[in-house]
Amino acid sequence: MHVPDQPSCRAVNDVLSRIGDKWSVRVVMSLARGSKRFNELRREIDSISQRMLTRTLRALERDGLVDRTVTPTVPPRVDYALTSLGASLTGPVAMLGEWAMDNIGAIETARSQFDAAEADAC
């Protein structure tokens, strides 16, 4: 694998600005396990507010990653599912997830050491 150049850097940044927020990855990964209704997502993604779930879903929908289907019954039913584009994103994100799982320990150790060294200096 070669090292990314400038334009791909901008693209990565664009993508990360989208999925790097507080909730998008949680939503995408939840939908990767199957399509869900609004309140199903809300229950599954612990502690997300209704407003943020709405906003996150709209943003993902706008970028063509999530598909929103309204069934105009009473009460209304709204289903969310990944598009094929959204599904294709789960691969790279899962890669990052594996890296995160493998290295979260090392990161936390580094943090402790850094903070300890900083505390010593004071």
Place this chain on the structure above:
Amino acid sequence: MHVPDQPSCRAVNDVLSRIGDKWSVRVVMSLARGSKRFNELRREIDSISQRMLTRTLRALERDGLVDRTVTPTVPPRVDYALTSLGASLTGPVAMLGEWAMDNIGAIETARSQFDAAEADAC
């Protein structure tokens, strides 16, 4: 590849909170092409402020992704390089970069269509 579970979701989120900010990926990718001095990075990462570069580098250093070497000459020389942990991150991030490059067009098309549909509704 299996679909990530809940704990890995938290780890991904942790990592994304770190590298999903406005500048970290730019810095990591720049350093992936070789170690750099502070102002080299600043010139290469267009439009980053001195303050944000400092903060980003400190955060990356704290998490053990970047190594900071001070040579106490006059004027002082400070070199930044990826640690092996930081270097191992470039793999997954490059994956995401490839996905981003491949799909940024589709995303922008989706955005235009979404925005056009929204404008129609108003």
Place this chain on the structure above:
DNA sequence: CGGTATCCAAAAAGATACTG
């Protein structure tokens, strides 16, 4: 049920000035 609208607090980021 699945939202919108409004308001508010906190965090992130930029501009600017100064320093060893």
Place this chain on the structure above:
DNA sequence: CAGTATCTTTTTGGATACCG
């Protein structure tokens, strides 16, 4: 050169109330 300190602006997220 490589920062720190301070201030201001912008962005983000949460709480609450209301609606079709």
